[in-house]
Amino acid sequence: MTLPRQATSVTRVLTFFNAFKRVLVGRPFRNDKLAHTLLPKRIALPIFASDALSSVAYAPDEILLTLALAGVAAVTLAPWVGIAVMVVLLTVVASYRQNVHAYPSGGGDYEIANVNLGKFAGLTVASALLVDYVLTVAVSMSSAANYLATAVPGMHGTQAWVAVIGVVVLALVNLRGIREAGSVFAVPTYIFIVCIMGMTAVGIFQAVTGTLGQAPSAAFEIVPEPGFESGLVGLAGGFLLLRAFSSGAAALTGVEAISNGVPNFQKPKSKNAATTLLLLGAIAAAMLAGILFLANATHVHVVLDPAKEFLLNGAPLPEGYVQFPAISQIAATVFGNGSIPFFIIVAATGVILVFASNTAFNGFPVLASILAQDGYLPRQLRTRGDRLAFSNGVLALAFGAIVLIVAFNADVTKLIQLYIVGVFISFTASQVGMVRHWTRELRRVKDRLTRLRMLRSRTINSIGFLMTLTVLIIVLVTKFEQGAWIALLAMLVLFLIMWSIRAHYDNVAKELAVDADVSARALPSRIHAVLLVSHVRKPVLRALAFARASRPSTLEAITVDIDPDETERTIADWDMLDLPVPLTVLASPYRETITPIMNHITAMRRDSPRDLIVVYIPEYVVGKWWEQLVHNQTALRIKTRLHFEPGVMVASVPWQLKSSKDSQKYQELSS
CATH class of the missing domain: 1.20.1740.10 (Amino acid/polyamine transporter I)
Known part of the structure; x- marks a missing residue:
């Protein structure tokens, strides 16, 4: 997808x-400049005593x-x-x-x-x-x-x-x-x-x-x-x-x-x-x-x-x-x-x-x-x-x-x-x-x-x-x-x-502290990779290549059936490229994208609770702020939901569009 x-x-x-x-605040100071900010008494008096x-x-x-x-x-x-x-x-x-x-x-x-x-x-x-x-x-x-x-x-x-x-x-x-x-x-x-x-x-x-x-x-x-x-x-x-x-x-x-500002004195x-x-x-x-x-x-x-x-x-x-x-x-x-x-x-x-x-x-x-x-x-x-x-x-x-x-x-x-x-x-x-x-x-x-x-x-x-x-x-x-x-x-x-x-x-420190529980350091039994697909395009193929390179135990591609015609075209393109990964179509009777994906991931976790699931999401990288408006935010919503699922990791695979490359060149010239 x-x-x-x-x-x-x-x-x-x-x-x-x-x-x-930079005009308002000025150029950044290095850490070694901190000593130069210390104040003599003639400057400290108006700073700390003006109140x-x-x-x-x-x-x-x-x-x-x-x-x-x-x-x-x-x-x-x-x-x-x-x-x-x-x-x-x-x-x-x-x-x-x-x-x-x-x-x-x-x-x-x-x-x-x-x-x-x-x-x-x-x-x-x-x-x-x-x-x-x-x-x-x-x-x-x-x-x-x-x-x-x-x-x-x-x-x-x-x-x-x-x-x-x-x-x-x-x-x-x-x-x-x-x-x-x-x-x-x-x-x-x-x-x-x-x-x-x-x-x-x-x-x-x-x-x-x-x-x-x-x-x-x-x-x-x-x-x-x-x-x-x-x-x-x-x-x-x-x-x-x-x-x-x-x-x-x-x-x-x-x-x-x-008394609060003593460290600022010379x-x-x-x-x-x-x-x-x-x-x-x-x-x-x-x-x-x-x-x-x-x-x-x-x-x-x-x-x-x-x-x-x-x-x-x-x-x-x-x-x-x-x-x-x-x-x-x-x-x-x-x-x-x-x-x-x-x-x-x-x-x-x-x-x-x-x-x-x-x-x-x-x-x-x-x-x-x-x-x-x-x-x-x-x-x-x-x-x-x-x-x-x-x-x-x-x-x-x-x-x-x-x-x-x-x-x-x-x-x-x-x-x-x-x-x-x-x-x-x-x-x-x-x-x-x-x-x-x-x-x-x-x-x-x-x-x-x-x-x-x-x-x-x-x-x-x-x-x-x-x-x-x-x-x-x-x-x-x-x-x-x-x-x-x-x-x-x-x-x-x-x-x-x-x-x-x-x-x-x-509470967070206690929860994250390393203890004698070896299960926290044990490797998962297996790793299941899931690739999200909406159209068969270059970003999907790159994400597929990355997923295969990680050598997971299983690799599955899924697409959500929101529009039957588009789903058929996606399946036909997938088969035409003869890709060595099965493509699973998730039904969506209410035309939702996120719920079928979450239900599928939840079912995988229920069947294999000790296994790790890695979800690969192909994403566009755009260079202009208004381009964010013409693309939907489905990826962000999916990632937000997946972050609350235990045993699930999200791997974002970026694809830089031409506008993002132009923006990078502009930044390099400006700097």
């Missing part, structure tokens, strides 16, 4: 696609938004909430400096929890981190799109599509390789740091000299939410204060990325990673403090719904009012709205928010690769792509982030509620894991100086554990109803998926 092959030959279309891919550094662009807004629910007076407490956040930030940074020295392999929180707390805890941390990485991209890109809308008011309402385009562009940059991505991101990140630090310095100078103006929203009255008319009093006020703190704790996201890896962590903590804390100080000094007001919560002289704001983020309002106050420094700061903030997603694009693929090596994710995620980046992980992260952006319409306030749950689960688990690690090591070490160093590290990690556990409880209590339950549900689903993947791989 001459059947077309589901050809995978390279065609002009595929050649064009490969050329287009935490960029949090000053939205963490202050979230603190101000939450406190504004209790009115103008409550907003004045924002700097104190910021101080609490900075204390936690610096404590976590100090704790993670111990982590990178103890576990420099790149597994980060997952490895620490897996080794010290067990597989269940390790997988819980992994699911939390994976979900949080996806949320990092979604929140950062959505926030960047909102900042862009402040600079270009005409883009208001298109933030979701802008964010999606940003994710796609960032994925393409990361597919080109981590070193190239770092070179792209380094300069804008440092520009953002200089902009915020410079604006803070100028703003503080103006505040000291009495020349600092008022923010554009300073004159607005804030209508408190029902129940908060008296401000932050009672249990509800305390709860709101904790909720503001938990929103501001988003500034800590991204700290764990450095030697000495652990020392360079720890130094980068220290720089991250100092810069992020200083920037956050500066923004909150200036927001308080200029009386920046930010609310969830300006049309309902803002009043100007006792009346609602005019229609069409667009609320600017805190940094934009501060820049307009310090340098003047529409000034060159204003646009530079807004542009730098928008760019850093885009690049903040790059932290996740480095952390997610590495963690996914480690999980794939451990059997918890598909093995396609474990290998590097053409440019020595984990390409499949990059694509998976981009897809997940785009789904979230579209689902929440790039609304940062809604996305932020889902955000930091996962990262504080990983923070807490890694810190208690490190406490157990140092406790275990102290039992083994006798040297006094080494023990003192370990005791200091355990003390730091113990403080980090207590602090992150406290924040985690606050986050869960204050954010559960606002959307944190969605993140927890996603973590649970991902946990179950990874657990089932590992169980599947374990």
Whole structure:
């Protein structure tokens, strides 16, 4: 039976696609180029710390938004909430400096929890981190799109599509390789740091000299939410204060990325990673403090719904009012709205928010690769792509982030509620894991100086554990109803998926393991060869020659009687060539091809269960994609069915048509 092959030959279309891919991604790197992708500290800082550094662009807004629910007076407490956040930030940074020295392999929180707390805890941390990485991209890109809308008011309402385009562009940059991505991101990140630090310095100078103006929203009255008319009093006020703190704790996201990326640092890896962590903590804390100080000094007001919560002289704001983020309002106050420094700061903030997603694009693929090596994710995620980046992980992260952006319409306030749950689960688990690690090591070490160093590290990690556990409880209590339950549900689903993947791989390994059962190595009693025939043509004769050359115990040709006239012609052609193989005609009263063949093979297996059956299928190899459409897919369907039959093997015998040879020549000329 001459059947077309589901050809995978390279065609002009595929050649064009490969050329287009090379333009976007670049030429492949050899394995020996991996060492050249390692990062110095000056490049590693913008790559791994951009998420935490960029949090000053939205963490202050979230603190101000939450406190504004209790009115103008409550907003004045924002700097104190910021101080609490900075204390936690610096404590976590100090704790993670111990982590990178103890576990420099790149597994980060997952490895620490897996080794010290067990597989269940390790997988819980992994699911939390994976979900949080996806949320990092979604929140950062959505926030960047909102900042862009402040600079270009005409883009208001298109933030979701802008964010999606940003994710796609960032994925393409990361597919080109981590070193190239770092070179792209380094300069804008440092520009953002200089902009915020410079604006803070100028703003503080103006505040000291009495020349600092008022923010554009300073004159607005804030209508408190029902129940908060008296401000932050009672249990509800305390709860709101904790909720503001938990929103501001988003500034800590991204700290764990450095511990996951230690293998990407130049030697000495652990020392360079720890130094980068220290720089991250100092810069992020200083920037956050500066923004909150200036927001308080200029009386920046930010609310969830300006049309309902803002009043100007006792009346609602005019229609069409667009609320600017805190940094934009501060820049307009310090340098003047529409000034060159204003646009530079807004542009730098928008760019850093885009690049903040790059932290996740480095952390997610590495963690996914480690999980794939451990059997918890598909093995396609474990290998590097053409440019020595984990390409499949990059694509998976981009897809997940785009789904979230579209689902929440790039609304940062809604996305932020889902955000930091996962990262504080990983923070807490890694810190208690490190406490157990140092406790275990102290039992083994006798040297006094080494023990003192370990005791200091355990003390730091113990403080980090207590602090992150406290924040985690606050986050869960204050954010559960606002959307944190969605993140927890996603973590649970991902946990179950990874657990089932590992169980599947374990079952397959047991099933395929070589044991003492000699029947698995014994030769079959006999080999029966079956040749499928539809017309007597060259492909059939080639397949017949191959089948005879294999010297089977028996060789049989079969054809299905779908059309009596065609069947008669096939029999006549077979007899005319006097071929030394019997041709069996299978009846098909319902004009089916596959069912009679399967019934025939099943009957052969029933009669000789210990024998092996080899089915030879002649197939066409075509060169043009549209040629697949004019040939039926019977061969593929037959092979798919036969692959589920025990004791049956399929041998595809290709016959290259002229178009496939032309395509091969075209490919050779193109290369």
